[in-house]
Amino acid sequence: MRIDRYIAVSRVVDLESTDFESAIAELLEVCDFSKEKGLSKKRLLNDLLDREKQMTTYLGNGVCLPHTRVSMKRPYMIAVGRCPGGLDYDGQAEYKNIRYVFLLLAAKNARSYLYSLASLARIFQDKSHMERLNAAHKLSDFRKEVKLVFGGEGDKPRRRHNRFNNLILREAAKIAKGANCSTVLVFGDTFGGGVEFGSKFKGFKTVLIAHGTSDAATEREEIDAVLPIRSFSNERFSQLRSAVLIGLTRGVFKSNDRLCCVGGLRQSNQFDSITVVDIEREFQTVFATKNDMLPASVKPEVIERVLGIATELAVEGREGHPVGCLFTLGNSDKISEYSKPLILNPFYGYKDEDRNILNPFMDETVKELSSIDGAFIIRGDGVLVSAGSLLYPPNYNHELPGGLGSRHAAAAAITQAVDCLSIVVSGSTGQVTLFRKGKMLPLIEKALVRNA
Numbered sequence: 001m002r003i004d005r006y007i008a009v010s011r012v013v014d015l016e017s018t019d020f021e022s023a024i025a026e027l028l029e030v031c032d033f034s035k036e037k038g039l040s041k042k043r044l045l046n047d048l049l050d051r052e053k054q055m056t057t058y059l060g061n062g063v064c065l066p067h068t069r070v071s072m073k074r075p076y077m078i079a080v081g082r083c084p085g086g087l088d089y090d091g092q093a094e095y096k097n098i099r100y101v102f103l104l105l106a107a108k109n110a111r112s113y114l115y116s117l118a119s120l121a122r123i124f125q126d127k128s129h130m131e132r133l134n135a136a137h138k139l140s141d142f143r144k145e146v147k148l149v150f151g152g153e154g155d156k157p158r159r160r161h162n163r164f165n166n167l168i169l170r171e172a173a174k175i176a177k178g179a180n181c182s183t184v185l186v187f188g189d190t191f192g193g194g195v196e197f198g199s200k201f202k203g204f205k206t207v208l209i210a211h212g213t214s215d216a217a218t219e220r221e222e223i224d225a226v227l228p229i230r231s232f233s234n235e236r237f238s239q240l241r242s243a244v245l246i247g248l249t250r251g252v253f254k255s256n257d258r259l260c261c262v263g264g265l266r267q268s269n270q271f272d273s274i275t276v277v278d279i280e281r282e283f284q285t286v287f288a289t290k291n292d293m294l295p296a297s298v299k300p301e302v303i304e305r306v307l308g309i310a311t312e313l314a315v316e317g318r319e320g321h322p323v324g325c326l327f328t329l330g331n332s333d334k335i336s337e338y339s340k341p342l343i344l345n346p347f348y349g350y351k352d353e354d355r356n357i358l359n360p361f362m363d364e365t366v367k368e369l370s371s372i373d374g375a376f377i378i379r380g381d382g383v384l385v386s387a388g389s390l391l392y393p394p395n396y397n398h399e400l401p402g403g404l405g406s407r408h409a410a411a412a413a414i415t416q417a418v419d420c421l422s423i424v425v426s427g428s429t430g431q432v433t434l435f436r437k438g439k440m441l442p443l444i445e446k447a448l449v450r451n452a
């Protein structure tokens, strides 16, 4: 979804308000609802403040993203305010860190609402994008930068490649041809300002893996697909595995594809490696096709999201301590037959949209709940059904490597009993493992994570 199309320059302003409530009122003031019938700005303000009371919309990195649904004809409207001195709200310290308020209004029938929230959040999580916004002092420059960053211009390189990068790209094209690869996979995060490879990979499917890429990047001619992976372990092969898994679930790759992957350290501006991956050999057959990998009810973006949260939990832990957790994805009704609650369900009673794992504001809640015993049960469309559930699938006869205990055994067994996926973060090693049909696929290897 091209979110930048809904950002009008006239709605990008410098806020005069110093408190959150007045800041939102000021942003609503620049929104023109003259063509919308019966829309009351006062009611909208109250809706937005009610939501804020339930859960903060502060996303970190100085960005606040208040959002709500509105009865309006246009699908989205976005207003942006700068407030370099932060905002006061209810004495809460974190609001003092707010530098930008992005107000997102979505029509009641806008079906991609959660994706829009997620794509905005993805841009804000990328420090290089935030640096660009921070560097624009004059309002006119800031307006330009906002349009550029959200319009995908932020993904274009600001400096030309050096000779070594060009050499690697040329060699990658040769290797891809010689090794009969169908696809070239480029780690775009190697470059702070985006990556350019012109026509070097003509004749191959070209896929960009990038962390904070705007959806507009997909419209670049030389790129066939973008895998917007939100977080990685620092270990190269783990990154690659996660990327290939996501490409498979999205149908970007096929099981018989051979990939030529070009990578480098994140933000190093230097490519340094070329790896050829034979999907069938790297992934066991059970994981190698989209249909095998993906239970019918599970959306690829839900796996991506859970994988992102699992990776962050594995790498960062929680408040300095390692945490382990177990997520099941898909067929939640059937899974509920093999589970029982260990605690009162924390998601009970919330609207589906507010407890959907695709909603970026769910991240903190899920991470906070990861330290309790039991599993998260997630519907295929991303709705969090429960946390703290004990799984008791019928058959525990799995051959798992030594050291893996009851959490991993339950994760393996549930995927054999029910058409679902499970993802485990090991509390003791930090390994992230995906289970499907009783088989396991380590995505982030142990020890490497804890050293990262």
Ligand SMILES: Nc1ncnc2c1ncn2[C@@H]1O[C@H](COP(=O)(O)OP(=O)(O)OP(=O)(O)O)[C@@H](O)[C@H]1O
Pocket (backbone or CB within 6 Å): 324, 325, 326, 372, 373, 374, 375, 389, 390, 391, 392, 403, 404, 405, 406, 407, 408, 409, 410, 425, 426, 427, 428, 429
């Ligand atoms: N059947 C189950 N359903 C849900 N959660 C479970 C189940 N069995 C164990 N767990 C969770 O896993 C936690 C760790 O259990 P255990 O150490 O036996 O597993 P493990 O596979 O070795 O995992 P880790 O590598 O995280 O230690 C338990 O405290 C519990 O929260």
